[in-house]
Amino acid sequence: MTETDARDAATQAESPLLVTKDGPVTILTLNRPDRRNAINRTMRKALKKELWRADGDDDVRVVVITGAGTSFSSGVDLPEALSGPPPRTEGVTPTQVLRGISKPVIAAVNGPCYTGGYELAVNCSFIIASDHAEFADTHAQIGLLNGWGGSAMLPRMVGLPAAIQFILSGEPINGDVAARIGLANEVVEHDELMPRTLEIARKIADGHPGAVQRMLRLLKEGAGASLAHALGLEAEASATHRSDGADIGARFSKRRSEKS
Structure with a gap:
C-alpha cells in the first residue's frame, strides 16, 4: 500500500459514513460507533450525497445501509441538533432521498435502531434484522414529533394499532417482534446478517x-x-x-x- 493509499484508507475510516462495494451492491455503513452511530450533520450530508450517487450510477443495482459496531443508529445527534441549526434547515432529508431514488435500499439492522435511526430504516425498501436488533421510537416520550416520515410509513407496514403502541409508548421491541408485526422482513442470527442481506441484494441485482x-x-x-x-x-x-x-x-x- 502506498502512502497515498494509506492516507485515503485512514480518511475513509474516520468518515461518519463508510462506502464499500460488493459488485453491483453499494454498502453504506453509519460510522460513529462511539456515539452509537448518532446521525450528525456531516453524516446526513454524506448519506444524501452517496444515495444520489448510487441512484445515478448504472453499475449500482442495490444499496445496503447498516451500522458500524454494535448499533445501527441511536437517531439524530440530539446535543448537536439542540446547540445549532435544526436539521430541517438543511434542505431535503436523508429519508426524502431514500423515498425518491430509483434503486432498492435494504436496511441491515445490526443492533439498536432508535428514533431517527428507526425512521431511517423504515424509509428503506425493507429491513433485515439481526437477532441483536432492537427498535424503538422515543420522539413522543421526550417531546418531539416524527419529522423523517416515521408516522406515515409505520402504519402502512404494521397497521395502525401496532404503530400507535410503538410510537406513543417508546417501548423497545426486539427483532422477533419486529418480524412478527411486519416491521422487519426477516430476523437472522447476528453473524448471518450481512451474508443474508447481500444474498438478497445480489438476487435483486441479477434481475433486469x-x-x-x-x-x-x-x-x-x-x-x-x-x-x-x-x-x-x-x-x-x-x-x-x-x-x-x-x-x-x-x-x-x-x-x-x-x-x-
Missing part, C-alpha cells in the same frame, strides 16, 4: 435493471393508492414497458438451468 426499477416505483406508488388506482398504474406501466424478447428468453433459460 429496468424492470426492477419500474416494479419498485409501481409498488411504492400503488402502496398508498386505492386498488383501482394501483391496478391502473400497473396497466399503464405494462402497456408502456419496452421488453426485449431475446433478453427475456435468455434470462428465463438461465433461471431454469439454475433450478434444474
Whole structure:
C-alpha cells in the first residue's frame, strides 16, 4: 500500500459514513460507533450525497445501509441538533432521498435502531434484522414529533394499532417482534446478517435493471393508492414497458438451468 493509499484508507475510516462495494451492491455503513452511530450533520450530508450517487450510477443495482459496531443508529445527534441549526434547515432529508431514488435500499439492522435511526430504516425498501436488533421510537416520550416520515410509513407496514403502541409508548421491541408485526422482513442470527442481506441484494441485482426499477416505483406508488388506482398504474406501466424478447428468453433459460 502506498502512502497515498494509506492516507485515503485512514480518511475513509474516520468518515461518519463508510462506502464499500460488493459488485453491483453499494454498502453504506453509519460510522460513529462511539456515539452509537448518532446521525450528525456531516453524516446526513454524506448519506444524501452517496444515495444520489448510487441512484445515478448504472453499475449500482442495490444499496445496503447498516451500522458500524454494535448499533445501527441511536437517531439524530440530539446535543448537536439542540446547540445549532435544526436539521430541517438543511434542505431535503436523508429519508426524502431514500423515498425518491430509483434503486432498492435494504436496511441491515445490526443492533439498536432508535428514533431517527428507526425512521431511517423504515424509509428503506425493507429491513433485515439481526437477532441483536432492537427498535424503538422515543420522539413522543421526550417531546418531539416524527419529522423523517416515521408516522406515515409505520402504519402502512404494521397497521395502525401496532404503530400507535410503538410510537406513543417508546417501548423497545426486539427483532422477533419486529418480524412478527411486519416491521422487519426477516430476523437472522447476528453473524448471518450481512451474508443474508447481500444474498438478497445480489438476487435483486441479477434481475433486469429496468424492470426492477419500474416494479419498485409501481409498488411504492400503488402502496398508498386505492386498488383501482394501483391496478391502473400497473396497466399503464405494462402497456408502456419496452421488453426485449431475446433478453427475456435468455434470462428465463438461465433461471431454469439454475433450478434444474
